[in-house]
Amino acid sequence: MRILAVELHRVAMPLVRPFETSFGRQTARDVLLVRVRTTDGDGWGECVAMADPVYSSEYVDGSEAVIRHYLAPALLAAQEVGAESVAGLLGFVVGHRMAKAAVETAVLDAQTRAEGISFGEYFGADRDAVDCGVSVGISSSIDELLAEVDGYVGEGYRRIKLKIKPGWDIEPVRAVRELIGELPLQVDANTAYTRADIEHLGRLDEFGLLLIEQPFVEEDILTHIVLSAAIETPVCLDESIVNAEVALDAIERGATSVVNIKAGRVGGYLEAVRVHDVCAELGVPVWCGGMLETGVGRAANVALAAMANFTLPGDTSGSSRYFAEDLTEPFELVDGRLAVPTGAGSGVDVRADALADWALRPPITLT
Ligand code: OSB
Numbered sequence: 001m002r003i004l005a006v007e008l009h010r011v012a013m014p015l016v017r018p019f020e021t022s023f024g025r026q027t028a029r030d031v032l033l034v035r036v037r038t039t040d041g042d043g044w045g046e047c048v049a050m051a052d053p054v055y056s057s058e059y060v061d062g063s064e065a066v067i068r069h070y071l072a073p074a075l076l077a078a079q080e081v082g083a084e085s086v087a088g089l090l091g092f093v094v095g096h097r098m099a100k101a102a103v104e105t106a107v108l109d110a111q112t113r114a115e116g117i118s119f120g121e122y123f124g125a126d127r128d129a130v131d132c133g134v135s136v137g138i139s140s141s142i143d144e145l146l147a148e149v150d151g152y153v154g155e156g157y158r159r160i161k162l163k164i165k166p167g168w169d170i171e172p173v174r175a176v177r178e179l180i181g182e183l184p185l186q187v188d189a190n191t192a193y194t195r196a197d198i199e200h201l202g203r204l205d206e207f208g209l210l211l212i213e214q215p216f217v218e219e220d221i222l223t224h225i226v227l228s229a230a231i232e233t234p235v236c237l238d239e240s241i242v243n244a245e246v247a248l249d250a251i252e253r254g255a256t257s258v259v260n261i262k263a264g265r266v267g268g269y270l271e272a273v274r275v276h277d278v279c280a281e282l283g284v285p286v287w288c289g290g291m292l293e294t295g296v297g298r299a300a301n302v303a304l305a306a307m308a309n310f311t312l313p314g315d316t317s318g319s320s321r322y323f324a325e326d327l328t329e330p331f332e333l334v335d336g337r338l339a340v341p342t343g344a345g346s347g348v349d350v351r352a353d354a355l356a357d358w359a360l361r362p363p364i365t366l367t
């Protein structure tokens with residue numbers, strides 16, 4: 001197909017409660033959506049870059065600029081574009097994986113809608129619903145944390161993930177473990193620790209955690225290797241894993257025994273499938289991470305999470321965990337699971353009224 005236009009939409013979605021991690025606190029999700037108009041029909045992709053460059057170097061204004069000035073012109077200039085050729089066409093730009101992922105996903109959506117196949121079928125999903133976990137931010141008190149976790153347990157979530165940082169780790173984990181009994185529990189540090197904290201992190205072993213996610217900075221594979229050898233809790237990389245080659249390297253060197261897969265972080269769903277496959281071959285389980293996506297991104301994540309080696313519950317929570325109203329029909333938990341959309345493409349539609357209600361500014365159309 002040929003790309004006729006690339007539209008950039010910006011929406012600000014208020015979060016139902018602030019989300020605090022070791023890198024900061026968010027009260028709204030500032031989302032960039034990409035719509036491609038093609039000779040075969042339209043497609044949508046969600047850019048997962050955050051408002052500020054604090055999870056990774058990408059941020060939403062930067063992603064928008066790189067799409068405007070580099071990625072969209074490259075696609076518009078190409079005679080023939082398919083999802084499988086997007087990474088090659090955009091490869092001249094270094095990095096900016098979240099921006100590339102949004103563009104590739106929009107093309108994939110248009111292509112699979114035209115072919116009448118769903119993302120689940122395209123990825124090779126092997127189930128029609130996925131187990132869901134929930135990522136719980138840093139609270140102002142343990143009582144407040146327990147109230148929030150208790151609500152999620154009541155809603156049926158099958159796994160709890162707690163955000164931790166120095167000064168907010170052992171005690172909140174102990175309190176939540178007492179509250180939830182045997183329910184699977186894991187923690188995510190978003191790079192907040194250093195090598196000097198290894199002994200301290202070993203104190204988490206007594207809580208039977210599924211894993212500890214990204215304790216050290218993303219470039220520091222070595223300290224993750226040292227930690228993996230020093231503690232019993234499995235170490236899981238998020239920020240460090242930017243493609244399938246890095247995943248292979250980190251696994252072979254003993255830095256990670258579980259992998260968090262986020263399509264935006266690795267440059268798109270096609271690369272995410274490659275990361276899944278590399279991990280499967282090495283016997284390393286994976287789970288689907290999240291970036292507080294709207295229904296547009298969530299639909300694709302749920303389809304990805306239905307692949308065989310996604311054996312742990314993902315951060316694929318229901319729409320109501322994030323937003324009072326979603327941009328698509330809401331994703332609703334049934335018995336702790338979300339159904340994989342079955343319609344063509346992502347299987348969800350962007351609600352024009354919601355898009356207009358939450359728009360930060362009129363869309364930009366590039367031709
Ligand atoms: O590290 O997994 C993370 C959200 C924004 C940025 C990074 C992370 C997260 C989450 C939330 O943990 C996952 C979700 O519910 O989407």
Ligand code: MG
Nearest residue numbers: 188213214238
């Ligand atoms: Mg993480």
